[in-house]
Amino acid sequence: MQLYQALLLACALISPSFAEDVCGTPGIALKIPYFTSRTKALNTAAACGTRCSADRRCKSYGVGAGLCLHYSSPVQQCFKKSSRGPIKFYDRICAPVKLTPPTSISSATGASPDSTPTAGGVDIGGTITTPNVQTTDSPPLTPSSVAFPTDDKSFTATYTYEDDPLPTIAAMGSSPLESGIQATESGLPDLPCMLDPSTTDQFNILGSNFAPLVSQSRGGLVPLPSPTSEAQAKSLGPASQLALPAFSFVKPANVPDGGLTLTSSSTGATLVRRSGQNIITSIFGVDCKGRITVTQAGTSYIWDISGETTRFTAGTSDKRMVAYSLKKASALDRSRPSRRNLSNEGSAPRCPASPPDLMAKVFPGARGLAPNGCGAANGFDFVPDFSFGSCCDDHDNCYDDCAGGSFETCNRNFGKCMRTRGCDYLNNWYSFVPYASCLFAADFYELCVMTSIGRKAFYASNKERCGCYCSAKAGLCGREGDGYTCTSMFGDDVNNCGACDRTCSAKAKCNLGSCACPNDQCGDRCVSLKTHPRNCGSCGNICKSGYCFEGQCYDPPADKCVPGAAFTNGDFSTSGSWNTCQNAQSIGPNLPGFPKGTCSGSINDGKLKMGFNRISAADITTTAKVCPGQQYEFSFTLKPTRLVASSGRNCQFRYRFGEQNWSRYFDFSLDGDQRQGPLYAGAFQDGDFNGLVRKNGLSLDLPIQGTVTCDGTAVVVSFDDFELVPRQ
Structure with missing residues (x-):
């Protein structure tokens, strides 16, 4: 704790400045955590967050310096953002989502439900899992006859097609409220006492x-x-x-x-x-x-x-x-029909009115049934010697029956039980007075439990056993204090896709709880098989004309430049069309004892590769084919760097078209692909860049140059999927 005492002292005068969810932001603590652990199993964000999500008190958590920390306040109230902070802070909503559905019991009203709740009582429409983006290719379109455009010029002038990266998860989201909403005991109708002595009621x-x-x-x-x-x-x-x-x-x-x-x-x-x-x-x-x-x-x-x-x-x-x-x-109404919704109506509803149509269920970890006979817990502290014990047990169990027992129904069946099962043994002429007394007692106790005394006992049972949940395959999404709504997470809501507040990126759709392309998918791109010239009707079907109409290649008269594949071999599926190891720069002076560096380039395994040995920088070059005046977007993939020696960790790439200004640097990674783009490339005309851009038929030849720089001595860098496409 010495570390945190120092951090708190240093930040005593700092005020929180965040008002939104914080997920993995480094900072300095402003409050002391109520839970601290150095357990190795908890020192990852996933493990510490999972423990936080299972603790009702936990509103945020922090991970770093070998610690897992839990706070009872949101991040905005307990930290100050700082890149020097040793701890990364997360709001509870950032925790990995996992839901064990609450359990429920179901029984005939007034009967004794099972003492052990049954599993799977709440259907939220699916299972909360880790965020998922669909990654399978779309099936081919069904072949059909197509009437191609009659106005070729109008079609080519307005032709566009969809080509976007796969969706991402813009916000992780959280699981629905697992414990359910508790009933409110305010604003209820008045339940008067047995008798008001200020009236003349008889x-x-x-x-x-x-x-x-x-x-x-x-x-x-x-x-x-x-x-x-x-x-x-x-x-x-x-x-x-x-x-x-x-x-x-x-x-x-x-x-x-x-x-x-x-x-x-x-x-x-x-x-x-x-x-x-x-x-x-x-x-x-x-x-x-x-x-x-x-x-x-x-x-x-x-x-x-x-x-x-x-x-x-x-x-x-x-x-x-x-x-x-x-x-x-x-x-006393002996034959009152059952209410349409046992959870929301009556003088003691188990569930609040908002969100509407909530249903009471047994929440996870609730106590079992606890009948106590005709004891004082339900207001029976002066019970005569009648055979009401089993009726009282049934009444207690009915109060505990979240799904099947309403306040009025439980009390009505209690009275019926006492008048029959509790009193029938006295129904003889020689026990006439005891029988009459028993009937009076049954009525009296039914009336007694219908007062505020009985309602208090009812809500005590409800609080210990029941939570209120959504019906119709929805979950409770929201926050304590802000209110909850019944939300479908396994439909088409991109802002609640597979979990509460799990948000898909722009242009994506939600398909049964997974973020998906809005139309079709081919590889790692969102396309439309009806219009995409390189995925026309099915993934990988390339139209030589550059036009796709209703899933079929269309070849209009070539009276203007048609945007097609700008790079020859941009996916590096064949060799050629690219120059590597241009302008290579050696490390160290070219003197005896300092051998000259070498650079080797190749195209194989579907990638463009360059190997550096005592080389600090080298270029790749090629020529792209573009249409005059057409605006373009540039995308490419940097593959993981492979180290040949213990150095060479930091490699970067930048590019330019013709003699444009150089782009910013893009870092290679050691452990994963880095897809960059789409990046705005601009529009080009014949003669641009001192004549470097030249007309070639209806199109233009556009030179492109890329530079790789590394700070080590032996490393291999790789590229894939260079694309230069019309801007959408």
């Missing part, structure tokens, strides 16, 4: 065991007595439709809103007649879960069933009377 009173309370003849409230015979049970009607006394809270005048409702006096649990209603006027309140509270003179009381009556006991407990809202109970 409710039934149930004991902590959910046994219903009824009025007795002398005015008090008692638990519903159990029937003593089947006939008596039938006389009470269905257990789900019991006629029970209705109650409501009354708020005294001039009392502020709150969780408690107060009156000027109390008659305890005795029914009294006020404002034309039978009410209980104790000091009552109700919490969000519907549990009735009683507070008087600063003392809290527990009101609950005691034997065949009710009793107030000083103290606090979760087990106390509950208010069963008649309004909410009547609104």
